[in-house]
Amino acid sequence: MERYLVKGGRTLEGNLRVHGAKNAALPILAAALLCEGGCELHNCPQLSDVEAACHILDHLGCKTHRQDDVLLIEAGDSRICCIPEQLMREMRSSIVFLGALLAKYRQARLSFPGGCELGPRPIDLHLSSLEKMGVVFTQDGEQLLCEVPNELHGASIDLPFPSVGATENIMLAASLAKGETMIRNAAREPEIAALADFINRAGGCVFIEKDGTVHIKGVKKLGACRCSVIPDRIVAVTYLCCGAITGSTVTVSDCEPDHMRAVFPILEEMGCELEIGEREILLRSPKQLKAVKHITTMPYPGFPTDALAPIMALSTIARGTTIFTENIFQNRYKQAWELCRMGADIRSEGRIAVVRGVSRLHHANVRCTDLRGGAALMIAALAAEGETSIEEIRHIQRGYENLPAVLSRAGACIVQEN
Numbered sequence: 001m002e003r004y005l006v007k008g009g010r011t012l013e014g015n016l017r018v019h020g021a022k023n024a025a026l027p028i029l030a031a032a033l034l035c036e037g038g039c040e041l042h043n044c045p046q047l048s049d050v051e052a053a054c055h056i057l058d059h060l061g062c063k064t065h066r067q068d069d070v071l072l073i074e075a076g077d078s079r080i081c082c083i084p085e086q087l088m089r090e091m092r093s094s095i096v097f098l099g100a101l102l103a104k105y106r107q108a109r110l111s112f113p114g115g116c117e118l119g120p121r122p123i124d125l126h127l128s129s130l131e132k133m134g135v136v137f138t139q140d141g142e143q144l145l146c147e148v149p150n151e152l153h154g155a156s157i158d159l160p161f162p163s164v165g166a167t168e169n170i171m172l173a174a175s176l177a178k179g180e181t182m183i184r185n186a187a188r189e190p191e192i193a194a195l196a197d198f199i200n201r202a203g204g205c206v207f208i209e210k211d212g213t214v215h216i217k218g219v220k221k222l223g224a225c226r227c228s229v230i231p232d233r234i235v236a237v238t239y240l241c242c243g244a245i246t247g248s249t250v251t252v253s254d255c256e257p258d259h260m261r262a263v264f265p266i267l268e269e270m271g272c273e274l275e276i277g278e279r280e281i282l283l284r285s286p287k288q289l290k291a292v293k294h295i296t297t298m299p300y301p302g303f304p305t306d307a308l309a310p311i312m313a314l315s316t317i318a319r320g321t322t323i324f325t326e327n328i329f330q331n332r333y334k335q336a337w338e339l340c341r342m343g344a345d346i347r348s349e350g351r352i353a354v355v356r357g358v359s360r361l362h363h364a365n366v367r368c369t370d371l372r373g374g375a376a377l378m379i380a381a382l383a384a385e386g387e388t389s390i391e392e393i394r395h396i397q398r399g400y401e402n403l404p405a406v407l408s409r410a411g412a413c414i415v416q417e418n
């Protein structure tokens with residue numbers, strides 16, 4: 001059984017370099033299916049979720065090849081438009097291949113992504129939007145059959161909620177549809193602008209208004225393309241939390257501070273000093289963290305749901321009480337119980353969690369419940385007394401490239417046991 005053994009109580013120093021964003025790379029990999037002439041994706045993180053996306057591309061007849069952080073994708077014309085259940089299950093976000101398959105072949109067959117660690121993850125917004133573009137869906141047992149009986153055409157779409165995945169699927173389908181698509185109340189996460197940039201570099205036509213409305217003019221084809229994946233804002237927040245909980249001074253480099261504006265005031269209220277540069281952030285942490293009264297997750301540019309668990313880890317040893325309200329997913333507090341095993345005082349019910357800061361955390365045997373929950377356990381373990389064992393580390397490996405190595409280089413004591 002793979003696990004991390006973390007000896008807590010060490011301060012960190014030096015530089016923590018942020019890798020490319022998983023959530024930006026995945027929709028871009030789906031878009032690469034549409035590009036004739038090959039894609040070169042730089043700063044592409046080496047993560048199990050990215051590997052899972054490559055498995056899907058391979059299955060769909062593409063050739064993928066990695067050289068360090070550069071991923072080369074050569075799309076074929078296999079006419080394979082079915083993704084087997086086992087590949088869909090490897091990664092929940094594989095639903096983003098739906099829009100790409102519809103754009104390329106005007107049909108797709110895949111299994112429902114089902115629920116995940118964060119609770120039910122419906123795709124009704126993806127489907128109702130694509131229906132407006134001429135797609136007809138039928139269910140065959142566990143399978144979703146998607147066809148375009150007439151033509152895939154542009155549409156005016158008003159999303160009732162700014163779903164990231166639905167916005168991406170519509171953009172992908174619309175990029176090669178006939179006519180223009182407009183998405184109102186689209187998601188505004190930086191990963192959306194990154195996907196737009198990729199499509200435009202490949203010869204597509206996407207424009208995002210200041211209010212977030214996305215316009216996509218369908219083109220006949222997308223061509224060869226070269227681009228670099230934006231830095232992972234949640235990895236950057238996680239590194240800042242690692243510094244903050246250990247009372248350290250660290251620099252988080254190769255990041256995009258502009259994407260993290262909602263998190264800075266929280267860290268500052270907790271007592272951290274931040275020096276924000278163009279591509280790096282210097283964090284000086286206080287002797288004692290202070291609680292923040294209320295933290296509420298919201299769609300971008302609000303406080304990101306993915307940053308909740310890392311900040312919750314900090315709040316466990318902050319002076320005072322922090323109340324979290326999670327507005328995006330139903331089931332985002334599973335890590336709370338594991339943190340309690342380390343001595344944290346957390347009560348949660350529904351969307352609310354109340355964390356009363358304790359004076360110290362202690363070692364325990366804990367299990368990652370999901371990706372960001374796993375990161376929270378790592379952050380807590382860095383500050384806990386004694387040696388914490390973290391199991392189910394595959395969750396962490398979905399989204400953090402070599403986390404133990406990055407933190408160990410900065411002075412942490414972490415061993416991976418296989």
Ligand code: UD1
Nearest residue numbers: 023093120121122123124125126163164165166306328329
């Ligand atoms: C993406 C991110 C995830 C992040 C989330 C919110 C990727 C791979 N994942 O997930 O890390 O936490 O954005 O920033 O980029 N919903 C519906 N119907 C739909 C679609 C969504 O009800 O058709 C609901 C979901 O159940 C959830 C909420 O909307 O409660 C947000 O989902 P969405 O924005 O779509 O997140 P993902 O794209 O799944």
